[in-house]
Amino acid sequence: MATTERVATGPRSPFNGRSLAWVCGLAAVAILLTLGIRDGTCPSSGSIWLSYFIYGLRSGAIYAMVALGYTMVYGVLQLLNFAHSEVFMIGTFAAVYTLKGLFGVQPNHPPTGLTLVFVLLVTMIFAAAASGTTAVVMERLAYRPLRRRGASRLAYLITAIGVSLVLSNLLLLLDGGPHLGLPWNWPAVGGVPISPVTVLVMAVAVVMLIVLDQFVRRTRTGQGIRAVAEDPETASLMGVNVDRTVVSTFLVGGLMAGVAAALFGITFGAAQYSIGFYPGLKAFTAAVLGGIGNVRGAMLGGLLLGLIEQFGIACTAAQWQNVIAFVVLVAVLMFRPTGILGEQVGG
Secondary structure (H helix, E strand, O other): OOOOOOOOOOOOOOOOHHHHHHHHHHHHHHHHHHHHHHHOOOOOOHHHHHHHHHHHHHHHHHHHHHHHHHHHHHHHHOOOOOOHHHHHHHHHHHHHHHHHHHOOOEOOEOOOHHHHHHHHHHHHHHHHHHHHHHHHHHHHHHHHHHHHOOOOHHHHHHHHHHHHHHHHHHHHHHHOOOEOOOOOOOOEEOOEEOOHHHHHHHHHHHHHHHHHHHHHHHOHHHHHHHHHHHOHHHHHHOOOOHHHHHHHHHHHHHHHHHHHHHHHHHHHOOEOOOOOHHHHHHHHHHHHHHOOOOHHHHHHHHHHHHHHHHHHHHHOOHHHHHHHHHHHHHHHHHHOOOOOOOOOOOO
């Protein structure tokens, strides 16, 4: 009779090879920054670094909100919805149309006081509604037929790219010109230029991220999303409406992208048919960095990517911003493909 030996093992160390790689990577970055400051490549002024830190948080907050759409859809359908960047793009157009068409806001003449608060609130609502509606229609017309036929992941990916091209070229035909958003004055706060819109972006992002995190964890719909992400067939047998859950996932991701689009349009003052390309790719990078399919990972990844970008261009130039972001994507895929927090919706 064969016997099986069990090898006794002690408690697992919290530091494995990958953890050591992250520590070594952070140490290398710290050393490079120190050397860069010493030889003058990087700025030595604390106020300049604080400025880049604030800009990084602002950009990262927008990346995080867009990344949530990627990560939630991937968690539920195992689908990389590259058309999500066009959902974001439509939100920027909705925001600018609301500002200029509905409220008649003119460049260099923004509203003030309670009027400003009302204008911004309505703008974000309209942008979120436009992006959310686009995401739901996209799911209903493009992805649901594939899901019901049991299509392969490659079919989903090709469809996503096709939807992306259709939406971007449709907006090019309907309105291909760039639009300016809402300029702001930049008062100095503590020696660091902090605009009111920067404070707005970070405040709204914090609120939205907390609300979404609690929505996924505590509400019935959120529990359904987590159940479908874990096992769609078992969730269906337990009474979860899979179609409704998938629609809810697309809707929530679209709403978050719409709010981010409104904040992006107000911050950078532009809307264009191709404007979603780089923010979309960077949001995808943020989702991968934090852990694709992980809600909190998308939040963390967005903030980290924004900071890495800004600290990187502090020692190089603004033209390197996109290069830095995609180097991060390649590095994560090579050394930590599951991201910092791993793959788990709601984790």
